[in-house]
Amino acid sequence: xxxxRRAAAAIFxxxxxxxxxxxxxxxxxxxxxTPLSTGEIAKWDRTIFADGxxxxxxxxxxxxxxxxxxxxxxxxxxxxxxxxTAEELVSEPKPPSGDYPSKAIGSxxxxxxxxxxxxxxxxxxxxxxxxTANETYALTAYLLAANGVIGEGDEMNAKTLAAVHMPNRDxxxxxxxxx
Amino acid sequence: xxxxxxxDDLAPVAGGGLLHRRLFLQGGLVLATAQTATSLGAEEExxxxxxxxxxxxxxxxxxxxxxxxxxxxxxxxxxxxxxxxNRTPAGDGVSWTPLEDLEGxxxxxxxxxxxxxxxxxxxxxxxxxxxxxxxxxxxxxxTVSDLLRYPMRSRFLFIECGGNSNAGWHEEPxxxxxxxxxxxxxCSEWTGVPLSILLDEAGVDAKASWVIAxxxxxxxxxxxxxxAKLMDDAIVALYQNGERVRPENGYPIRLxxxxxxxxxxxxWLRRLHVTDAPAMTRNExxxxxxxxxxxxxxMFTFVMDAKSLITSPSPGQKMHxxxxxxxxxxxxxxxxxxxxxxVSADGGKSWAExxxxxxxxxxxFTRFRSPWAWNGQSALLKSRATDETGYVQPERDVxxxxxxxxxxxxxxxxxxxAVDEDGTISxxxx
Numbered sequence: 364x365x366x367x368r369r370a371a372a373a374i375f376x377x378x379x380x381x382x383x384x385x386x387x388x389x390x391x392x393x394x395x396x397t398p399l400s401t402g403e404i405a406k407w408d409r410t411i412f413a414d415g416x417x418x419x420x421x422x423x424x425x426x427x428x429x430x431x432x433x434x435x436x437x438x439x440x441x442x443x444x445x446x447x448t449a450e451e452l453v454s455e456p457k458p459p460s461g462d463y464p465s466k467a468i469g470s471x472x473x474x475x476x477x478x479x480x481x482x483x484x485x486x487x488x489x490x491x492x493x494x495t496a497n498e499t500y501a502l503t504a505y506l507l508a509a510n511g512v513i514g515e516g517d518e519m520n521a522k523t524l525a526a527v528h529m530p531n532r533d534x535x536x537x538x539x540x541x542x
Numbered sequence: 543x544x545x546x547x548x549x550d551d552l553a554p555v556a557g558g559g560l561l562h563r564r565l566f567l568q569g570g571l572v573l574a575t576a577q578t579a580t581s582l583g584a585e586e587e588x589x590x591x592x593x594x595x596x597x598x599x600x601x602x603x604x605x606x607x608x609x610x611x612x613x614x615x616x617x618x619x620x621x622x623x624x625x626x627x628n629r630t631p632a633g634d635g636v637s638w639t640p641l642e643d644l645e646g647x648x649x650x651x652x653x654x655x656x657x658x659x660x661x662x663x664x665x666x667x668x669x670x671x672x673x674x675x676x677x678x679x680x681x682x683x684x685t686v687s688d689l690l691r692y693p694m695r696s697r698f699l700f701i702e703c704g705g706n707s708n709a710g711w712h713e714e715p716x717x718x719x720x721x722x723x724x725x726x727x728x729c730s731e732w733t734g735v736p737l738s739i740l741l742d743e744a745g746v747d748a749k750a751s752w753v754i755a756x757x758x759x760x761x762x763x764x765x766x767x768x769x770a771k772l773m774d775d776a777i778v779a780l781y782q783n784g785e786r787v788r789p790e791n792g793y794p795i796r797l798x799x800x801x802x803x804x805x806x807x808x809x810w811l812r813r814l815h816v817t818d819a820p821a822m823t824r825n826e827x828x829x830x831x832x833x834x835x836x837x838x839x840x841m842f843t844f845v846m847d848a849k850s851l852i853t854s855p856s857p858g859q860k861m862h863x864x865x866x867x868x869x870x871x872x873x874x875x876x877x878x879x880x881x882x883x884x885v886s887a888d889g890g891k892s893w894a895e896x897x898x899x900x901x902x903x904x905x906x907f908t909r910f911r912s913p914w915a916w917n918g919q920s921a922l923l924k925s926r927a928t929d930e931t932g933y934v935q936p937e938r939d940v941x942x943x944x945x946x947x948x949x950x951x952x953x954x955x956x957x958x959x960a961v962d963e964d965g966t967i968s969x970x971x972x
Contacts (some may be wrong), residue, residue, distance in 0.1 A: 396682030
């Protein structure tokens with residue numbers, strides 16, 4: 364076998380044999396990770412869970428959220444959340460059906476803390492992550508009130524937001540992993 | 543044109559003139575291929591030069607100088623991603639891989655499809671970190687330089703957006719080149735560090751069952767993934783097709799989750815939060831879930847089921863009259879290797895097994911080929927993939943009956959191209 368062919372064969376073998384990395388138990392790796400302190404992790408950790416874990420201190424209500432919405436959101440999502448260049452946000456507070464396939468917040472979103480999490484990390488797209496916690500609570504309250512899920516005067520904070528029951532809470536079936 | 547072949551060789555094995563796949567192994571079979579309108583355009587572009595092929599000017603003078611990074615021929619400039627992004631907000635959209643212009647199984651990195659939720663971040667690798675924290679013995683931070691020193695593995699893997707082919711749910715068959723319909727799928731060689739090595743270094747707690755992966759794009763896209771899958775075969779990829787991952791594909795590091803929907807292959811990976819529950823992020827609840835006729839929605843539909851497409855002939859291309867053609871296409875499955883691809887020229891009444899080109903690898907594009915004696919009459923071309931688990935790609939009516947038409951994601955039905963007597967090709971539901 365020529366050198367070239369031997370090299371080609373040597374390169375090819377791992378390609379066909381790498382379908383199970385986990386079975387590769389002989390891996391010897393350096394340990395190069397730098398330990399992180401609790402304080403350092405806090406600067407990285409932006410996870411908010413469905414049950415409200417991770418929601419920050421702060422509060423807000425729909426009337427303040429409406430002002431922010433009209434300034435920063437309405438251009439893309441429509442003046443009343445009916446959708447535009449970006450998706451619709453407002454629907455009736457009832458689960459979807461074959462005749463009512465709405466995927467807006469009131470009909471589809473299963474967890475209220477998800478709204479806070481997504482708005483805080485992603486919205487508005489040209490200035491993602493710039494809203495304060497109070498502004499984000501206010502916007503979340505406005506969206507929930509516009510969808511008829513909470514009252515216009517209800518204050519949202521870490522405790523009350525986690526307690527909101529979304530109409531489509533039980534509307535999902537896990538497929539490739541079991542609860 | 544097929545002098546060494548007997549009449550038996552050219553006897554169809556299925557309706558509409560499909561020939562036996564062994565013809566490829568015998569050689570000597572000259573095949574016509576349908577030609578794209580765009581490639582015809584490129585030839586015409588060359589005409590004004592009026593070069594004599596027996597004595598063209600370029601055989602008489604020194605050619606172009608060396609280049610630091612090569613680019614495709616200027617005559618191939620029409621081969622490009624078709625950008626379908628929004629104007630407002632500008633960063634939210636897709637670009638499609640031109641599957642009809644490509645051969646083999648590897649997608650050139652510059653033609654790998656894009657799905658960005660808020661644009662492509664311009665990341666300085668010196669200011670990028672991968673953090674692992676949560677239910678671990680020791681939270682850790684890795685620099686990109688650190689990661690480059692770890693043992694690596696390579697795999698050829700497709701990545702397919704969960705929303706690929708979603709026009710298939712439409713009432714009317716969409717008329718577009720195959721890449722603009724199904725091109726949110728691409729296939730690359732991904733090289734990087736098995737994630738299990740890094741998770742083991744951090745020391746995963748026995749109570750952990752999920753990992754929330756977060757990217758460093760504007761919006762910090764995040765998804766929750768089962769720990770078991772990540773420990774099994776996920777890769778923290780630093781290289782794509784031999785070079786560092788392109789910015790639009792996650793530079794400097796991308797999480798590769800073999801066979802799972804595109805969004806789980808988090809680009810610009812910066813944080814892995816090891817937990818005991820999914821976070822229920824926007825992208826795994828409000829998006830990337832599939833509303834069914836019952837009103838319930840399918841959630842955590844991670845695996846991309848088996849799918850196949852005929853890339854030639856396909857809409858936008860034109861037949862050259864009755865002749866022998868090579869039907870060409872790609873097949874893939876998130877569950878493993880492709881076991882079989884069948885093609886039909888009579889709308890699925892009869893099927894012939896296509897030749898699968900080696901290598902056939904798990905969760906990777908497989909190129910299939912099938913010789914076809916087109917008699918010039920109208921025909922209905924289909925391909926049907928079966929993977930090694932026995933899963934068979936469904937007909938469209940079966941998929942729609944089961945899932946309805948509001949699911950949007952995970953459309954993998956059999957695709958049908960109608961070949962007309964005048965040689966034009968269109969997309970039909972049949």
